Amino acid sequence: MTKKNLALEIIERLKKEYPDAGCTLDYDHAWKLLVSVRLAAQCTDARVNVVVEDLYKRYPDVDALAAADAEDIEEIVRPCGLGRSKARDISACMKILKEEYDGKVPEDFDALLKLPGVGRKSANLIMGDVFGKPAIVTDTHCIRLVNRMGLVDGIKEPKKVEMALWKIIPPEEGSDFCHRLVYHGRDVCTARTKPLCNKCCLADICRKEGV
Numbered sequence: 001m002t003k004k005n006l007a008l009e010i011i012e013r014l015k016k017e018y019p020d021a022g023c024t025l026d027y028d029h030a031w032k033l034l035v036s037v038r039l040a041a042q043c044t045d046a047r048v049n050v051v052v053e054d055l056y057k058r059y060p061d062v063d064a065l066a067a068a069d070a071e072d073i074e075e076i077v078r079p080c081g082l083g084r085s086k087a088r089d090i091s092a093c094m095k096i097l098k099e100e101y102d103g104k105v106p107e108d109f110d111a112l113l114k115l116p117g118v119g120r121k122s123a124n125l126i127m128g129d130v131f132g133k134p135a136i137v138t139d140t141h142c143i144r145l146v147n148r149m150g151l152v153d154g155i156k157e158p159k160k161v162e163m164a165l166w167k168i169i170p171p172e173e174g175s176d177f178c179h180r181l182v183y184h185g186r187d188v189c190t191a192r193t194k195p196l197c198n199k200c201c202l203a204d205i206c207r208k209e210g211v
């Protein structure tokens with residue numbers, strides 16, 4: 001089976017397995033996803049979802065967060081780890097949204113990439129989830145799973161994985177596919193324990209590289 005055909009089959013099976021898979025960060029405004037995605041670096045989405053509740057109680061909109069001292073933001077976001085740099089990025093990012101984008105999140109991949117603390121993974125997440133555009137989010141689950149499945153061959157660098165997946169994943173499927181990889185990576189194709197291949201809906205087509 002070619003990588004493209006393997007990808008299409010995996011996409012279909014994961015759709016059946018996780019029909020409602022979506023972003024595991026809670027947000028009701030685009031700027032909040034921007035904040036959460038920065039906080040999620042080296043932190044669980046579950047913890048981020050709790051911490052942002054306190055943050056938004058005190059700073060309910062872009063203007064309030066842009067006006068906040070980075071030290072005060074740091075106090076609240078510290079449980080997510082890397083508090084100082086995350087607070088600094090969030091503060092700078094909200095100031096740019098306020099001053100350059102009228103408080104809105106830009107609908108442009110390159111503009112997103114220029115925001116403090118926003119890398120390709122985050123920019124793709126925003127493009128896919130907020131704007132419904134083609135997106136490939138290469139987080140730790142994605143990179144581990146696509147290597148094991150044989151969709152890429154021994155590529156670990158996120159941008160290279162992203163570029164390899166663009167060649168074989170239909171653009172409109174990318175965002176949901178990556179969300180489903182997160183679910184599958186947590187429940188079945190796990191990182192810290194041996195993956196549960198005997199319970200996996202992909203067992204007969206997965207190449208199980210390195211497993």
Ligand code: SF4
Binds near residue numbers: 188189190202207211
């Ligand atoms: S068959 Fe095993 S290695 Fe392949 S996706 Fe399933 S759990 Fe992961």
